[in-house]
Amino acid sequence: xxxxxxxxxxxxxxxxxxAAALALALATDGRRTLLVEVEGxxxxxxxxxxxxxxxxxxxxxxxxxxxxxxxxxxDPEFALLDYLHMFYKMGSAGRALKKLGxxxxxxxxxxxxxxxxxxxxxxxxVRRKGKxxxxxxxxxxxxxxxxxxxxxFLNVNHEVAGLARTGPIHNQAQAVMxxxxxxxxxxxxxTLLEEMPVQETxxxxxxxxxxxxxxxxxxxxxxxxxxxxxxxxxxxxxxQRAAVAKALSQAGLGGxxxxxxxxxxxxxxxxxxxxxxxxxxxxxxxxxxxxxxxLPLYELELLTDGVDLAGLYRLAADLRxxxxx
Amino acid sequence: MSMDxxxxxxxxxxxxxxxxxxxxxxxxGGVGKTTTAAALGVRAAERGRKAVVLTIxxxxxLAQSMGIDALDNVPxxxxxxxxxxxxxxxxxxxxMKRTFDEFVEAHADPERAxxxxxxxxxxxxxxxxxxxxxxMAMEKLGQLRARxxxxxxxxxxxxxxxxxxxxxxxxxxxxxxDGKFIKVLMAPAKVGGRAGMKFLNVGVxxxxxxxxxxxxxxxMRDVQxxxxxxxxxxxxxRTRAEATYRLLQAPGTAFLVVAAPERDALRExxxxxxxxxxDRMPLAGLVLNRVHGSGAAQLSAERALxxxxxxxxGLAEASVAPTADDPENDDPENDGPGNDDPESDGPENLVExxxxxxxxxxxxxxxxxxxxxxxxxxxxxxxxxSPTSAERLAVDLLRLHAExxxxxxxxxxxxxxxxxxxxxxxxxxxxxxxGDVHDLSGLRAIGERLAEQTEQQQATPTPAVG
Ligand SMILES: Nc1ncnc2c1ncn2[C@@H]1O[C@H](COP(=O)(O)OP(=O)(O)OP(=O)(O)O)[C@@H](O)[C@H]1O
Ligand SMILES: Nc1ncnc2c1ncn2[C@@H]1O[C@H](COP(=O)(O)OP(=O)(O)O)[C@@H](O)[C@H]1O
Ligand SMILES: [Mg+2]
Ligand SMILES: [Mg+2]
Numbered sequence: 099x100x101x102x103x104x105x106x107x108x109x110x111x112x113x114x115x116x117a118a119a120l121a122l123a124l125a126t127d128g129r130r131t132l133l134v135e136v137e138g139x140x141x142x143x144x145x146x147x148x149x150x151x152x153x154x155x156x157x158x159x160x161x162x163x164x165x166x167x168x169x170x171x172x173d174p175e176f177a178l179l180d181y182l183h184m185f186y187k188m189g190s191a192g193r194a195l196k197k198l199g200x201x202x203x204x205x206x207x208x209x210x211x212x213x214x215x216x217x218x219x220x221x222x223x224v225r226r227k228g229k230x231x232x233x234x235x236x237x238x239x240x241x242x243x244x245x246x247x248x249x250x251f252l253n254v255n256h257e258v259a260g261l262a263r264t265g266p267i268h269n270q271a272q273a274v275m276x277x278x279x280x281x282x283x284x285x286x287x288x289t290l291l292e293e294m295p296v297q298e299t300x301x302x303x304x305x306x307x308x309x310x311x312x313x314x315x316x317x318x319x320x321x322x323x324x325x326x327x328x329x330x331x332x333x334x335x336x337x338q339r340a341a342v343a344k345a346l347s348q349a350g351l352g353g354x355x356x357x358x359x360x361x362x363x364x365x366x367x368x369x370x371x372x373x374x375x376x377x378x379x380x381x382x383x384x385x386x387x388x389x390x391x392x393l394p395l396y397e398l399e400l401l402t403d404g405v406d407l408a409g410l411y412r413l414a415a416d417l418r419x420x421x422x423x
Numbered sequence: 424m425s426m427d428x429x430x431x432x433x434x435x436x437x438x439x440x441x442x443x444x445x446x447x448x449x450x451x452g453g454v455g456k457t458t459t460a461a462a463l464g465v466r467a468a469e470r471g472r473k474a475v476v477l478t479i480x481x482x483x484x485l486a487q488s489m490g491i492d493a494l495d496n497v498p499x500x501x502x503x504x505x506x507x508x509x510x511x512x513x514x515x516x517x518x519m520k521r522t523f524d525e526f527v528e529a530h531a532d533p534e535r536a537x538x539x540x541x542x543x544x545x546x547x548x549x550x551x552x553x554x555x556x557x558x559m560a561m562e563k564l565g566q567l568r569a570r571x572x573x574x575x576x577x578x579x580x581x582x583x584x585x586x587x588x589x590x591x592x593x594x595x596x597x598x599x600x601d602g603k604f605i606k607v608l609m610a611p612a613k614v615g616g617r618a619g620m621k622f623l624n625v626g627v628x629x630x631x632x633x634x635x636x637x638x639x640x641x642x643m644r645d646v647q648x649x650x651x652x653x654x655x656x657x658x659x660x661r662t663r664a665e666a667t668y669r670l671l672q673a674p675g676t677a678f679l680v681v682a683a684p685e686r687d688a689l690r691e692x693x694x695x696x697x698x699x700x701x702d703r704m705p706l707a708g709l710v711l712n713r714v715h716g717s718g719a720a721q722l723s724a725e726r727a728l729x730x731x732x733x734x735x736x737g738l739a740e741a742s743v744a745p746t747a748d749d750p751e752n753d754d755p756e757n758d759g760p761g762n763d764d765p766e767s768d769g770p771e772n773l774v775e776x777x778x779x780x781x782x783x784x785x786x787x788x789x790x791x792x793x794x795x796x797x798x799x800x801x802x803x804x805x806x807x808x809s810p811t812s813a814e815r816l817a818v819d820l821l822r823l824h825a826e827x828x829x830x831x832x833x834x835x836x837x838x839x840x841x842x843x844x845x846x847x848x849x850x851x852x853x854x855x856x857x858g859d860v861h862d863l864s865g866l867r868a869i870g871e872r873l874a875e876q877t878e879q880q881q882a883t884p885t886p887a888v889g
Contacts, residue, residue, distance in 0.1 A: 366718030
């Protein structure tokens with residue numbers, strides 16, 4: 099089982115939600131996980147219904163069976179000051195750099211450097227050991243950038259090792275790359291059963307593979323139940339209209355005769371069922387596409403009232419049931 | 424319902440108005456900006472405009488069907504458009520890197536341009552950090568407008584989490600290129616390397632030294648070369664960005680905010696509307712995309728679920744006493760919207776007792792044996808026309824309907840919240856199609872739905888929201 103879980107996917111498919119649920123699931127039964135956010139949006143804090151996370155690791159939830167989820171929102175600016183301090187013992191010079199706009203420059207403009215800092219921090223947490231010689235975190239889960247940027251994001255250390263050919267940044271970048279390309283890491287993709295996210299997932303996995311980055315699972319999120327398929331709907335529309343009207347009437351929805359309330363419901367209800375059946379068929383095709391990727395596929399249901407804390411625990415339990423952990 | 428106070432957005436009038444020269448589709452990611460932009464393009468062209476659509480990240484099949492999947496960064500005529508009204512449609516997909524390269528080539532002498540294009544720092548800059556895509560979309564819009572070949576330009580915006588990025592990102596890029604830091608970096612290169620250092624105060628030279636140490640010498644030199652080479656273009660960047668920004672404020676421009684009827688998307692839309700007002704940019708209205716409707720909106724989710732319960736209960740008991748032809752229910756006065764009066768007739772009372780657990784098929788506490796019934800929600804494998812199979816179907820139809828009505832109610836609540844905050848913003852609703860939109864006929868369908876606003880919405884009865 100990998101220790102660094104990187105969760106990517108098309109924007110809005112549920113990366114943050116799934117990363118949080120995965121962190122909870124992995125923490126179950128006495129484990130300790132660190133959930134890391136790199137996009138500076140405080141999505142984790144919102145999800146766990148706490149105030150904004152400072153740049154420090156802190157416990158944000160207990161998992162069933164005594165586990166703990168800790169969280170860290172990595173701020174690139176702080177991460178850079180951290181590094182400067184680590185490598186150069188620069189306190190006041192760091193502040194001066196900041197005034198000059200150098201930190202801004204380094205973190206928002208030199209995209210490689212920013213991402214090196216983010217991935218570097220996550221890898222540091224993966225490798226960190228306590229006084230007892232054991233890993234401080236059993237697992238680290240990263241709410242990562244979206245599919246379109248993930249390969250570049252993870253590979254940027256490679257790029258930067260090439261740009262900064264010597265010096266501490268170079269060495270650091272190489273060390274991070276070693277972790278990211280090892281089986282210690284798994285990159286998961288979150289998707290919906292819709293054309294664009296599935297396409298992006300397939301493309302993203304292709305890119306990861308081409309760059310030798312370790313792929314993990316595909317998580318199909320917001321799955322809705324399939325109630326009726328085409329065959330049933332068409333059969334109903336052809337031979338059973340009267341019988342359906344009668345059944346509706348029996349259920350207290352008005353008369354089944356022509357023009358009666360129940361009878362007049364049949365057409366619109368069948369129309370909705372047709373739309374549903376079309377969606378079911380499309381989803382089946384998308385699911386087949388995903389199956390073709392050759393990665394484990396896990397599914398999470400759509401929580402119709404949105405994801406609150408209880409919902410998050412439900413998704414975690416769901417993941418745990420399906421995922422060999 | 425107070426939502427009806429919001430004015431309707433008349434997109435056909437907007438597209439028909441010869442004064443309308445630029446339409447910008449904004450909104451947060453995945454809401455349907457690209458689809459809306461393309462659909463408006465098709466509709467405008469088929470109603471006689473000579474239109475061009477600048478798409479940023481179309482779904483692959485959509486790009487293929489419009490013939491714009493080849494990334495050559497120039498508009499292509501779209502085949503299959505009905506030109507009988509005298510219109511044409513051209514479309515292109517933005518190639519960000521290429522637009523940036525072309526910009527460099529146009530603004531620097533050949534030698535300098537070569538140096539910039541080969542610089543590794545430029546390469547990572549142009550391949551995309553936050554803001555480049557937005558900046559290049561604006562740049563391309565400026566170019567299309569300058570060519571003056573089209574009487575209507577429809578612009579899609581990059582996929583970003585915030586609609587505001589389209590307006591803000593170019594400025595961020597500009598302020599970096601104008602920034603203090605880059606001038607400090609450039610200073611040694613400008614005055615001739617080492618020798619120039621003495622003109623700088625000690626503090627700054629210490630600083631560049633530190634930066635160089637941290638970034639690594641090579642990277643530092645690349646950045647300096649880049650900064651020096653770009654120096655002549657800074658003015659160009661700023662002037663262009665400012666000109667395009669003014670273009671967006673001009674009377675011929677109309678912004679459409681696209682949103683899905685979901686909380687996050689509508690919150691973004693509200694921010695954007697406020698921002699447009701603050702920047703005095705002309706908002707045409709809100710396109711509420713992927714909205715759900717129902718042809719049976721008079722039947723509430725609660726009643727549908729209760730009726731499904733009743734039927735499942737009957738199925739569980741296997742032998743159902745025939746009550747179907749209750750003559751009371753045939754009374755034509757007794758139906759239509761608004762007949763939610765719970766004390767109306769007999770079956771209703773039965774229904775009330777049936778609501779126990781709408782989520783499951785079991786009416787617990789009513790009949791212990793019901794719990795052992797196979798779930799009625801499974802698709803009947805054998806729709807043989809027997810009464811039980813019709814009842815199973817009816818149960819499924821009712822459950823689907825209840826689900827639909829719940830979606831509808833949720834969408835209306837979020838929509839309502841938006842119209843309460845911004846009652847002045849005209850709104851057009853576009854129904855969710857069951858499948859993706861990936862060809863011209865799909866785009867036409869979206870265009871028609873956009874245009875049909877008034878009739879469509881007046882015809883749909885206000886659903887009973889429970
Ligand atoms: N299984 C689910 N059921 C219902 N709603 C869900 C589910 N998963 C996610 N959501 C909702 O979908 C929305 C998007 O989820 P989330 O923020 O996790 O996505 P994301 O991929 O991190 O988005 P971004 O790309 O903006 O970072 C949120 O409102 C979230 O609550
Ligand atoms: N009204 C609609 N009905 C059904 N599918 C839609 C509708 N509008 C958009 N889509 C689909 O949603 C997906 C995202 O749309 P797109 O226009 O690419 O969004 P954006 O440009 O805002 O990211 C596409 O697959 C598109 O076909
Ligand atoms: Mg997120
Ligand atoms: Mg788009």
